[in-house]
Every structure is written in C-alpha cells, then in structure tokens.
Amino acid sequence: MPLRATLLGYPLSLLGFPLLPLATTLLLSGCQLSPSFNNGGSEALTRDPMLSAPPITRGLDAAGLRTLLAAELAGQRGDYRLAGQGYLEAAKRYNTPALAERATFAARFGSDIALMEASALRWRELAPQAELPNRLLATLSLQRGDWLDSLEQRLAITQADGNGEIAAFSEVAVAEEAPLSLLIQPLRAFIDQPSAQQYEFYADALLGAALIEAALGNTRLAQQHLDQVAQREPESASLWLAKARLALEAKDHRGAQRAARQGLRLAPDDVRFILMLAQAEIRLNNIAAAEEQTDALLDSHGGNEELRIALAQLYLEEGHDAPAFRLLQPLIGQPVVPDLAYYLLGAIAQSQDEVDNALLYYRQVRDGSEFLPARAAAARMLIDHDRLLDARAMLRIERMRHDAYFDQLVMLEIQLLDELSLYEDATNLLNREITRTPDDTSLLYLRAMRAWEMGDFDGMEQDLSHILRIEPDHANALNALGYTLADLNVPGRLEEARDLIERAYEADPNNPAILDSMGWVYFRLGKTEEALAWLESAYAQMPDQEIGAHLAEVLHTLGRSDEARQLIERILLRVNHHPQIDDLLERHPELTPPSTP
Numbered sequence: 270m271p272l273r274a275t276l277l278g279y280p281l282s283l284l285g286f287p288l289l290p291l292a293t294t295l296l297l298s299g300c301q302l303s304p305s306f307n308n309g310g311s312e313a314l315t316r317d318p319m320l321s322a323p324p325i326t327r328g329l330d331a332a333g334l335r336t337l338l339a340a341e342l343a344g345q346r347g348d349y350r351l352a353g354q355g356y357l358e359a360a361k362r363y364n365t366p367a368l369a370e371r372a373t374f375a376a377r378f379g380s381d382i383a384l385m386e387a388s389a390l391r392w393r394e395l396a397p398q399a400e401l402p403n404r405l406l407a408t409l410s411l412q413r414g415d416w417l418d419s420l421e422q423r424l425a426i427t428q429a430d431g432n433g434e435i436a437a438f439s440e441v442a443v444a445e446e447a448p449l450s451l452l453i454q455p456l457r458a459f460i461d462q463p464s465a466q467q468y469e470f471y472a473d474a475l476l477g478a479a480l481i482e483a484a485l486g487n488t489r490l491a492q493q494h495l496d497q498v499a500q501r502e503p504e505s506a507s508l509w510l511a512k513a514r515l516a517l518e519a520k521d522h523r524g525a526q527r528a529a530r531q532g533l534r535l536a537p538d539d540v541r542f543i544l545m546l547a548q549a550e551i552r553l554n555n556i557a558a559a560e561e562q563t564d565a566l567l568d569s570h571g572g573n574e575e576l577r578i579a580l581a582q583l584y585l586e587e588g589h590d591a592p593a594f595r596l597l598q599p600l601i602g603q604p605v606v607p608d609l610a611y612y613l614l615g616a617i618a619q620s621q622d623e624v625d626n627a628l629l630y631y632r633q634v635r636d637g638s639e640f641l642p643a644r645a646a647a648a649r650m651l652i653d654h655d656r657l658l659d660a661r662a663m664l665r666i667e668r669m670r671h672d673a674y675f676d677q678l679v680m681l682e683i684q685l686l687d688e689l690s691l692y693e694d695a696t697n698l699l700n701r702e703i704t705r706t707p708d709d710t711s712l713l714y715l716r717a718m719r720a721w722e723m724g725d726f727d728g729m730e731q732d733l734s735h736i737l738r739i740e741p742d743h744a745n746a747l748n749a750l751g752y753t754l755a756d757l758n759v760p761g762r763l764e765e766a767r768d769l770i771e772r773a774y775e776a777d778p779n780n781p782a783i784l785d786s787m788g789w790v791y792f793r794l795g796k797t798e799e800a801l802a803w804l805e806s807a808y809a810q811m812p813d814q815e816i817g818a819h820l821a822e823v824l825h826t827l828g829r830s831d832e833a834r835q836l837i838e839r840i841l842l843r844v845n846h847h848p849q850i851d852d853l854l855e856r857h858p859e860l861t862p863p864s865t866p
Contacts, residue, residue, distance in 0.1 A: 332362075336355050336358055336359050336362070337355065337356075337359050339351070339355050340352045340353075340354075340355025340356050340359065340375075343355060344375055348379075349375045349376065349378045349379030349381070350375075350376070350379045350381045350384060352375040352379075353372045353373075353375035353376035353379060353381060353384045353385075353388060354372075354384065355372075356368050356369070356371045356372035356375060356388070357369065357372040357376075357384065357387060357388050357391060359372075360372055360388070360391050360392075360395065361391065364395060365395065366392060366395040366396040366399070369388055369389075369391040369392035369394075369395055369396075369402075370392050370396075370401075370402075372384075372388035372391070372392075373385060373388040373389050373392055373402065373405065375388075376388050377405075381779065382409065382412075382779055382810060383779055383806060383809070383810060385405070385409065386406065386409050386809060386810075389402040389405045389406050389409070390402075390406065393406065398429055400426055400429060400431045403422045403423075403425050403426045403429075403431075404422070404426065406418075406422045407419045407420075407422035407423050407426070407433075410422060411438075411441075413781075413810055413811055413812065414811070414812065414813075415812045416442055416447040416448060416451070416452055416843075417448070417451055417452060417455070417839070417843065418812075419438065420435070420438060420442075420452055420455060420456070421455060423435050423438055424455060424456075424459050424474070427459070427468055427470050427471075427473070427474055428459075428468065430468055430469045430470070431470070432469075432470050432473065433470065433473065433474070434473070435456070435470075435473050435474045435476070435477035435478075436473050436474075436476035436477040436480065436507055436511065438477060439452075439476070439477035439478070439480040439481050440480060440514075442481065443480055443481065443484045448842065448843045448844070449481050449484055449485050450485065450842070451839075451842045451843050452481060453478065453481050453482065453485060456474065456477060456478045456481065457478065459474060460474060460475060460478055460494075471501075472497075472498045472501050472502050472505065472507075472508075473507070475494040475495075475497055475498050476494070476495075476498055476507055476508065476511050478490075478491075478494050479491040479492075479494035479495050479498075479511055479515065480511060480514065480515070482494065483514075483515045483518050483519070484518065488515070488519055491515055492515075495508065495511060495512060495515070498511075504535060505535075506532055506535045506536040506539060506542075509528050509529075509531045509532035509535060509542075510528075510532055510539075510541060510542065510545070512524070512528035512531075512532075513525045513528035513529045513532060513542070513545040513546075513549070514545065516528055516549075517545070517548060517549065517552070520552075522549050522552040522553045523549075523553070525545060525548070525549040525552075526546060526549040526550065526553065528545075529542050529543075529545040529546035529549055530542075530546060532545070533546065540566055540569075540576075543562055543563075543565070543566045544566070544580075544583065546562050547559045547562040547563050547566075547580075547583065548583060548587070550562060551583070551584065551587045551589060552587065556589060556592060559584075559592070560592055560595075563580045563583075563592075563596070566580070567580070574600065574607060577596050577597070577599075577600065578596075578597070578600075578607060578609050578610055578613065580596055581593040581594075581596040581597050581610075581613055582613065584596070585613065585616065585617065590617045590620055590621065593613065593617060594614070594617050597610050597613055597614055597617075601614075606633070608634045608635055608636075608637050608638075608639040608640070608643075609639050611630050611631070611633045611634045611639075611643070612630075612631065612634050612639045612642065612643050612646075614630040615627045615628075615629075615630035615631040615634075615643060615646065615647070616646070618630055619646070619650050624650060624651070624654055627647070627650060628647050628650070628651070628663070631643040631644065631646055631647035631650075632644075632647065632663075632667070636673070640671070640674060641674070641677055641678075641681065644663075644664065644667055644678065644681060645681055647660075647663060648660040648661075648663060648664055648681065648682075648685055649685070651663065652685065652689070657689070660685070661682060664678055664681065664682045676709065676711040676712060679698065679699070679702050679712060680711075680715060682695075682698060683695045683698060683699055683715070686698065696719070699712060699715065699716055699719070700716075703716060708739050710736045710739055710740055710743060710746075713732045713733075713735055713736050714732070714733075714736060714745060714746060714749075716728075716732050717729045717732035717733050717736075717746075717749065718749075720732065721749075721753065726753065726757070729749075729750075729753065730750060730753075733746045733749055733750045734750070737750075741772075742772070742775075742776045743776075744773045744776040744777035744780065744783065745773075747769045747770065747772045747773035747776065748769075748770060748773040748777075748780070748782060748783050748786050750766075750769050751765075751766045751767070751768075751769030751770035751772075751773060751786055751790065752766070752770065752785075752786040752789065752790070754766035754769070755767075755770070755786065755789050755790040755793045756789065758793055763790065763793055763794055764794075766790050766793075767790045767791075767794065770783065770786045770787050770790050771787070773786070774787060779810075781806075781807045781808075781810035781811035781816065782807075782811070784803050784804075784806050784807035784810070785803070785804060785807040785808075785811075785815070785816045785819060787803040787807075788800045788801070788802075788803030788804035788807060788819060788820075788823070789804075789819050791803060792804075792819070792822070792823055792826075797823055797826050797827055798827070800823050801820075801823050801824070801827065804816065804819050804820040804823055805820065807820075808820050812840075813844075814840045814844050814846075814847040814849055814850050815849045817836055817837070817840045817849075817850070818840075818847075818849035818850050818852070818853045819849075820833075820836060821833040821834075821836050821837050821850075821853060821860065822853055822857070824836065825857060825860055830859070830860065833860050834860055834861075834862050834863075835862075837850060837853070837854070837860055837861075837862055838862035841862065
C-alpha cells in the first residue's frame with residue numbers, strides 16, 4: 270500500500286547492513302569485473318537524443334500535424350515529457366514505428382520512466398523484430414524488480430537472433446536472490462524448443478540456465494547445459510567462467526581452480542578469472558597462493574583503490590581477516606581514506622572483539638552510503654556487548670556531530686529500541702525529539718506511520734495534517750492520508766481522499782505508490798474502468814504483491830477473473846510473504862489459482 274514506509278527516501282526499517290555478497294560486489298564495482306547489461310546494449314545518452322531520432326516524412330491530417338508540431342516545439346524547448354507524449358499519441362494514431370521510436374527517445378532523455386515504457390511497448394508492437402525496444406524494456410523491468418518480465422524480454426531478443434545477455438542476467442539474479450524457481454521455467458521452456466539450437470546465442474541461454482539450475486541445487490542439469498556449451502563453443506571464456514562459478518557453488522574447489530586457470534589461458538586480461546582463482550585458493554586454504562594472485566591483480570591495475578577494497582571484502586567473506594587488513598592498511602596513510610575502507614576495518618576489529626578499535630573505525634566513516642551502516646554496526650556491536658547505554662550515548666553524540674543525518678540517526682535508535690522490545694523508550698525518544706523540533710516533517714511522518722501500525726488513525730491524521738500545514742505539497746503525507754481514507758472507506762470522505770491523492774500525483778507523478786492510490790480511490794468510488802488504468806500503470810512500474818492484489822480485485826470486479834487468477838499465481842510464485850494476496854483470497858476464494866495448495 271502507499272504507506273510503504275518510505276521516509277524521504279529512507280526505509281522505516283534500517284536493516285542489518287551486512288557486507289555485500291562477493292558476486293554483487295563484483296557486479297556493482299567500478300572495476301568492470303563483469304559485462305554490463307544495464308545500458309541495454311546502447312551507449313549512454315550524452316547529447317540531445319532527438320538529433321538521432323528518425324525524421325517525420327509522411328503526410329498528416331490537421332489533427333496529426335498539430336500533435337506533431339506541438340511535440341517538435343516541446344522537444345526544442347527541452348520539455349521532453351510533453352514531446353514524448355505527443356509522439357506517442359501520433360504513433361497510436363498512425364501506426365508508424367518511427368514515431369514510437371521518437372517518443373521513446375524523448376521519454377528517455379526526459380527521464381520519464383512510465384512514458385518511456387509505454388512508448389517502447391508501442392514501438393515493439395509496431396516493429397516486432399526491432400531489438401532496441403526489447404532491450405530497453407528488459408532494463409526497465411530489471412530496474413523495478415520484475416525479474417521475470419526482464420528475462421522474457423531477453424529471451425525475445427535471443428529468439429530474434431540477438432544477444433539477450435541471459436548469462437549476465439542470471440549472474441545478477443543469483444547474486445541478488447531473485448525468484449530463481451520462477452525464472453528457470455521460461456528458460457527451460459526456451460531451451461527445450463526443437464528450434465532453439467539454431468539461435469546464434471543459444472549457448473548464452475544455456476549458460477544462464479546452468480547458473481540458475483546450480484543455484485537451485487540442480488547440479489546434474491547445470492552440468493548437462495555446460496556440456497552442451499562445451500560441444501558448441503569449447504574455447505568460450507564464458508563457459509569456463511560458469512564452470513569455475515559452479516564448481517565453487519558445489520564446493521569443488523579443485524575444479525574451480527582448474528576452470529579458472531583454463532579461463533585465464535583463454536582470457537588472460539579478464540580479472541574475473543583471477544578473482545575466481547584467488548577465491549578457489551582461499552577455500553583450499555592456500556592463502557599464500559591467493560595473495561599472490563590478488564597482488565598480481567593489483568599490480569596489473571596500478572594498485573586500484575576500489576579493487577583493493579573489493580579484494581579485502583573477498584577475504585573477509587571467506588573468514589580471513591589478516592590478508593584483508595593487509596590489503597586495507599596502505600589506504601590508511603592516504604590523505605583521504607575511503608569510507609568503505611574504514612567500515613571494513615571496523616568489521617575486522619569487531620570480528621576480533623576489539624570493540625573500542627572497531628568503534629573508532631566506524632565513527633570515522635564520513636558522509637555517503639556507508640555512514641548509516643557504520644553507525645548501525647557500531648550501535649549493534651555495543652548492544653551485543655551489553656552496552657545499550659553506550660550505544661544510545663554514541664548515537665546521541667553522532668546526531669550532534671552530523672546534523673545532516675539527525676533524522677536518520679533518530680530513526681536508527683528507534684529501530685534498535687523496537688528490536689529490543691523497548692517500545693515505550695522508542696516512543697518517548699520520538700516524542701522528545703519532535704517536541705524539540707516540532708516542524709520536523711520526517712519525524713512527524715515517522716510518528717504518523719507508527720500510529721497507523723498501532724491502529725491509531727486519529728493520531729496518524731493529526732501528524733499528517735501537521736505536515737501538510739508546513740509543506741502543502743508533501744507527496745508522501747498527501748498520499749498516505751488519501752490512501753488510508755480510501756482503504757478504510759471512511760464514510761463521506763472518499764472525495765477528500767481523491768483530492769489528496771490528486772495533489773500527491775501533481776507533486777510526484779511518477780511514483781507508482783501514488784498511481785496505486787489513485788486506482789484504489791477510483792475503485793472505492795465505483796469507477797472501476799478508471800481504476801484499472803491507474804493500477805495497470807502502477808503495477809507495470811512496481812510489480813509488488815500489494816499493488817497486484819488491488820489490480821486483481823479490480824480485474825475480478827470487471828469480470829476478468831481468469832486474468833486476476835493468473836496475476837495472483839504469478840505473484841505467489843515470486844514472493845514468499847503476501848499478506849494482501851492472502852486477504853484478497855480470503856474474501857474471494859474463487860480467485861485461488863488451481864496450483865495453489
């Protein structure tokens with residue numbers, strides 16, 4: 270629901286901030302340790318994309334000409350959203366792929382995700398063999414967390430004899446703990462097609478399937494796929510990378526060592542093989558050999574700072590603090606020490622029960638993405654050593670030292686107190702800080718959300734109304750209050766709820782939670798067809814189970830129950846926790862998919 274606990278960009282629940290898994294670290298690092306697929310195979314836009322968009326050359330009627338002229342003029346003055354809308358309207362009117370392509374260019378340059386997706390879908394509809402719209406749609410799906418849709422777009426590219434980069438996709442899916450049991454189904458269906466072996470990038474699909482099968486524990490199937498790739502492309506570096514990775518997964522460290530060495534023979538400059546070999550050596554307890562590999566890697570990259578930190582994480586994840594510390598130590602003497610280095614040094618000291626040293630390292634982390642994880646780690650470490658008062662004192666001092674993080678540090682302390690079931694202390698802290706800063710909208714919003722969780726609608730409304738007196742265009746507060754009024758179906762207040770949500774939409778038109786609220790209030794008002802359009806747009810951008818439950822209920826109300834069941838089945842396969850779907854099925858058991866136990 271739109272109360273999705275976003276607090277000016279920060280989640281209500283600051284999680285445990287574990288170290289990133291190795292695969293994720295390598296994929297997200299700046300060391301180019303794995304092939305990129307997020308740009309959809311096209312270069313980043315560094316200049317006006319309209320310059321390269323196809324020209325309009327065909328005759329038009331008056332309305333069409335007016336639409337296109339308005340779009341052209343909007344593009345010239347930099348209003349790419351309006352330009353994209355105009356071109357998309359024209360593409361729907363004239364069924365011309367070039368217009369849909371032009372709409373996609375404009376939407377992309379204007380960073381309008383919803384419009385970009387709509388334009389790309391129209392482009393693909395008009396030009397089914399075009400590869401670029403599928404690439405763009407695959408990237409957009411991945412960005413919003415719809416793994417299955419992204420894979421299906423990539424399979425469509427592969428079926429058109431393009432490179433869907435399925436192996437790279439599978440690598441990330443495994444690292445990010447995507448719904449692998451759902452993803453493997455279309456991959457298996459694709460591989461089992463009689464004609465699949467004719468596709469140019471069939472081997473890439475086999476490698477992707479092997480990675481996912483192995484992660485699911487289906488090692489025999491994974492090995493069969495690798496054997497097929499070996500027959501087709503025995504000198505493929507990607508094959509040996511997959512072999513090394515699967516061997517590590519199966520704890521066949523000797524096999525991983527051999528595969529990584531073979532990969533290095535084929536691609537001596539590919540740092541991923543050096544890292545794989547180092548990881549295999551570490552797991553074989555050949556620490557000296559592993560350090561030799563990592564030292565060689567650092568030498569070849571001029572002592573790259575980011576690579577040094579990534580290698581230190583590798584050793585830490587394998588439980589070897591000493592080599593990790595040796596890698597990080599040279600960074601300490603630099604004029605500016607990377608924050609992540611201080612964070613890792615704190616983790617090393619903490620693992621050795623050097624609490625005060627760890628605290629010193631954690632508190633030296635400055636601004637940036639490591640700031641809050643470092644303070645969270647420090648506070649939890651102190652609590653684990655029965656030093657709750659010290660943890661709270663440290664956080665209080667940090668709030669005074671770092672004013673820019675004041676709200677987030679208050680939230681962190683409240684979360685820690687909640688985790689210890691010290692709810693009264695957490696509430697007292699929040700009330701005290703709001704008394705000191707009565708117009709702090711972040712803390713007011715947090716208190717409103719806590720009130721809602723406790724079933725205190727009046728307390729929630731009071732704080733949200735206070736926020737709106739301070740910031741009348743506060744999108745989160747407008748949406749939270751409007752949605753709650755609609756969801757509770759408060760008598761006589763549905764029109765007010767719609768007005769609030771419409772104001773939220775004006776303030777943040779690309780927020781899928783707000784689109785969901787708009788759909789839900791229209792549903793409550795009995796305008797089911799209008800509700801459907803909003804909910805479909807919301808679900809396309811953020812396919813979570815909450816929006817899906819709303820969409821399924823609207824589909825069912827419109828007599829499209831089969832579509833609702835299919836949607837519910839897809840959600841149940843993808844997520845383990847689905848309270849809104851459970852509630853929907855309790856009210857409408859006839860929507861339970863046949864495959865549900």
